[in-house]
Amino acid sequence: xxxxxxxxxxxxxxxxxxxxxxxxxxxxxxxxxxxxxxxxxxxxxxxxxxxxxxxxxxxxxxxxxxxxxxxxxxxxxxxxxxxxxxxxxxxxxxxxxxxxxxxxxxxxxxxxxxxxxxx
Amino acid sequence: xxxxxxxxxxxxxxxxxxxxxxxxxxxxxxxxxxxxxxxxxxxxxxxxxxxxxxxxxxxxxxxxxxxxxxxxxxxxxxxxxxxxxxxxxxxxxxxxxxxxxxxxxxxxxxxxxxxxxxxxxxxxxxxxxxxxxxxxxxxxxxxxxxxxxxxxxxxxxxxxxxxxxxxxxxxxxxxxxxxxxxxxxxxxxxxxxxxxxxxxxxxxxxxxxxxxxxxxxxxxxxxxxxxxxxxxxxxxxxxxxxxxxxxxxxxxxxxxxxxxxxxxxxxxxxxxxxxxxxxxxxxxxxxxxxxxxxxxxxxxxxxxxxxxxxxxxxxxxxxxxxxxxxxxxxxxxxxxxxxxxxxxxxxxxxxxxxxxxxxxxxxxxxxxxxxxxxxxxx
Numbered sequence: 001x002x003x004x005x006x007x008x009x010x011x012x013x014x015x016x017x018x019x020x021x022x023x024x025x026x027x028x029x030x031x032x033x034x035x036x037x038x039x040x041x042x043x044x045x046x047x048x049x050x051x052x053x054x055x056x057x058x059x060x061x062x063x064x065x066x067x068x069x070x071x072x073x074x075x076x077x078x079x080x081x082x083x084x085x086x087x088x089x090x091x092x093x094x095x096x097x098x099x100x101x102x103x104x105x106x107x108x109x110x111x112x113x114x115x116x117x118x119x
Numbered sequence: 120x121x122x123x124x125x126x127x128x129x130x131x132x133x134x135x136x137x138x139x140x141x142x143x144x145x146x147x148x149x150x151x152x153x154x155x156x157x158x159x160x161x162x163x164x165x166x167x168x169x170x171x172x173x174x175x176x177x178x179x180x181x182x183x184x185x186x187x188x189x190x191x192x193x194x195x196x197x198x199x200x201x202x203x204x205x206x207x208x209x210x211x212x213x214x215x216x217x218x219x220x221x222x223x224x225x226x227x228x229x230x231x232x233x234x235x236x237x238x239x240x241x242x243x244x245x246x247x248x249x250x251x252x253x254x255x256x257x258x259x260x261x262x263x264x265x266x267x268x269x270x271x272x273x274x275x276x277x278x279x280x281x282x283x284x285x286x287x288x289x290x291x292x293x294x295x296x297x298x299x300x301x302x303x304x305x306x307x308x309x310x311x312x313x314x315x316x317x318x319x320x321x322x323x324x325x326x327x328x329x330x331x332x333x334x335x336x337x338x339x340x341x342x343x344x345x346x347x348x349x350x351x352x353x354x355x356x357x358x359x360x361x362x363x364x365x366x367x368x369x370x371x372x373x374x375x376x377x378x379x380x381x382x383x384x385x386x387x388x389x390x391x392x393x394x395x396x397x398x399x400x401x402x403x404x405x406x407x408x409x410x411x412x413x414x415x416x417x418x419x420x421x422x423x424x425x426x427x428x429x430x431x432x433x434x435x436x437x438x439x440x441x442x443x444x445x446x447x448x449x450x451x452x453x454x455x456x457x458x459x460x461x462x463x464x465x466x467x468x469x470x471x472x473x474x475x476x477x478x479x480x481x482x483x484x485x486x487x488x489x490x491x492x493x494x495x496x497x
Contacts, residue, residue, distance in 0.1 A: 057263025
């Protein structure tokens with residue numbers, strides 16, 4: 001098995017995804033196999049960090065002391081051109097359909113992807 | 120055939136000093152009394168889970184506590200769909216001859232047994248531990264995401280969603296066991312505190328203590344018979360990040376399978392008992408199930424269609440939104456109310472005709488679905 005490419009969930013400033021060599025299926029959640037056909041060892045790649053807003057929700061009531069200090073924060077689902085959808089943070093006021101680019105921000109002790117509107 | 124021979128439901132709200140087992144026992148005793156059955160006649164037990172008192176063997180913990188030695192017992196976990204999933208399993212257990220009388224039970228002291236933050240945090244863990252939870256989402260945020268997308272695609276407004284909260288509250292006002300009895304207006308919903316926009320406090324179900332139970336039997340025990348005509352499930356994903364398009368969600372799949380299993384269509388349905396954790400959940404499910412056209416459910420609420428006197432009475436006890444939500448027992452209250460309506464025992468809430476009811480449960484973030492048709496037989 002090839003070595004795992006580090007991404008934001010491991011503290012690296014990157015978004016990664018996997019493509020299956022056998023069937024071409026694209027998946028965002030890292031696995032040792034393709035969830036569509038079962039083939040082993042899908043290839044991991046870095047994403048461009050660009051995308052389009054699919055949905056938003058501005059969290060105003062958080063559940064932990066660490067996150068409560070940070071409200072309101074905008075949670076997004078972003079469709080990436082590489083063919084996967086991801087959850088991330090984004091600037092307030094983003095609308096569905098907006099073209100966005102990722103940067104990274106600390107949030108409650110972790111690094112998270114943060115999307116802003118493309119100029 | 121399988122029959123729902125007895126139902127039991129506690130009031131929802133605060134049950135200071137009651138444990139999950141206490142609430143389960145109370146509901147179970149009511150269901151047994153309603154069925155006219157004794158403990159020794161129960162040979163199967165299915166129970167939900169308790170977030171307050173998690174246990175790896177809750178069904179046997181309950182069986183010992185309540186005083187039953189069943190030949191079949193275990194817990195079931197499918198989030199908000201658990202109650203109907205247990206009912207579906209009980210139906211198969213009795214029709215296949217494994218059991219004669221299955222007790223389905225759930226109860227939790229969710230409101231007084233833990234802090235609200237602890238619960239919100241526990242429930243947020245239905246999110247992906249690596250790719251979602253670190254972003255600080257809550258269950259309302261997962262549904263908030265679904266809501267903005269649904270509103271975008273079908274032209275639904277926040278005022279439209281508010282109509283469902285107002286309707287559920289109006290229904291709760293007529294049920295003495297409901298957690299809330301103060302009428303609300305669309306303006307009240309709109310002015311309530313933001314939780315995870317577009318969802319505001321009154322778009323969200325409350326946290327409650329409570330319990331619910333029913334008995335599913337091979338033979339009817341009383342005059343009025345309510346039988347399970349057909350049911351089905353669909354599971355398309357767990358995490359909202361991995362959810363299919365709005366047009367391909369599990370409710371449409373499970374209802375299609377349930378219609379096939381029951382040999383019924385939506386036009387046969389006279390009463391609806393639909394999962395309503397948030398206003399958006401109810402709006403979407405009504406439209407996914409075919410009880411309203413796309414983007415038209417709110418207009419049907421405004422015209423009285425889903426009221427007690429309407430063509431399709433809906434959650435006449437007030438639903439999760441206003442009767443309350445005690446976890447697995449929360450959505451089981453929908454079935455208890457449907458049973459009371461079908462057997463003519465809903466008192467001041469009684470509808471004209473509840474001969475065929477459609478029930479639907481949703482777990483996770485529209486992840487797991489169970490659809491079920493109940494029919495009254497004479």
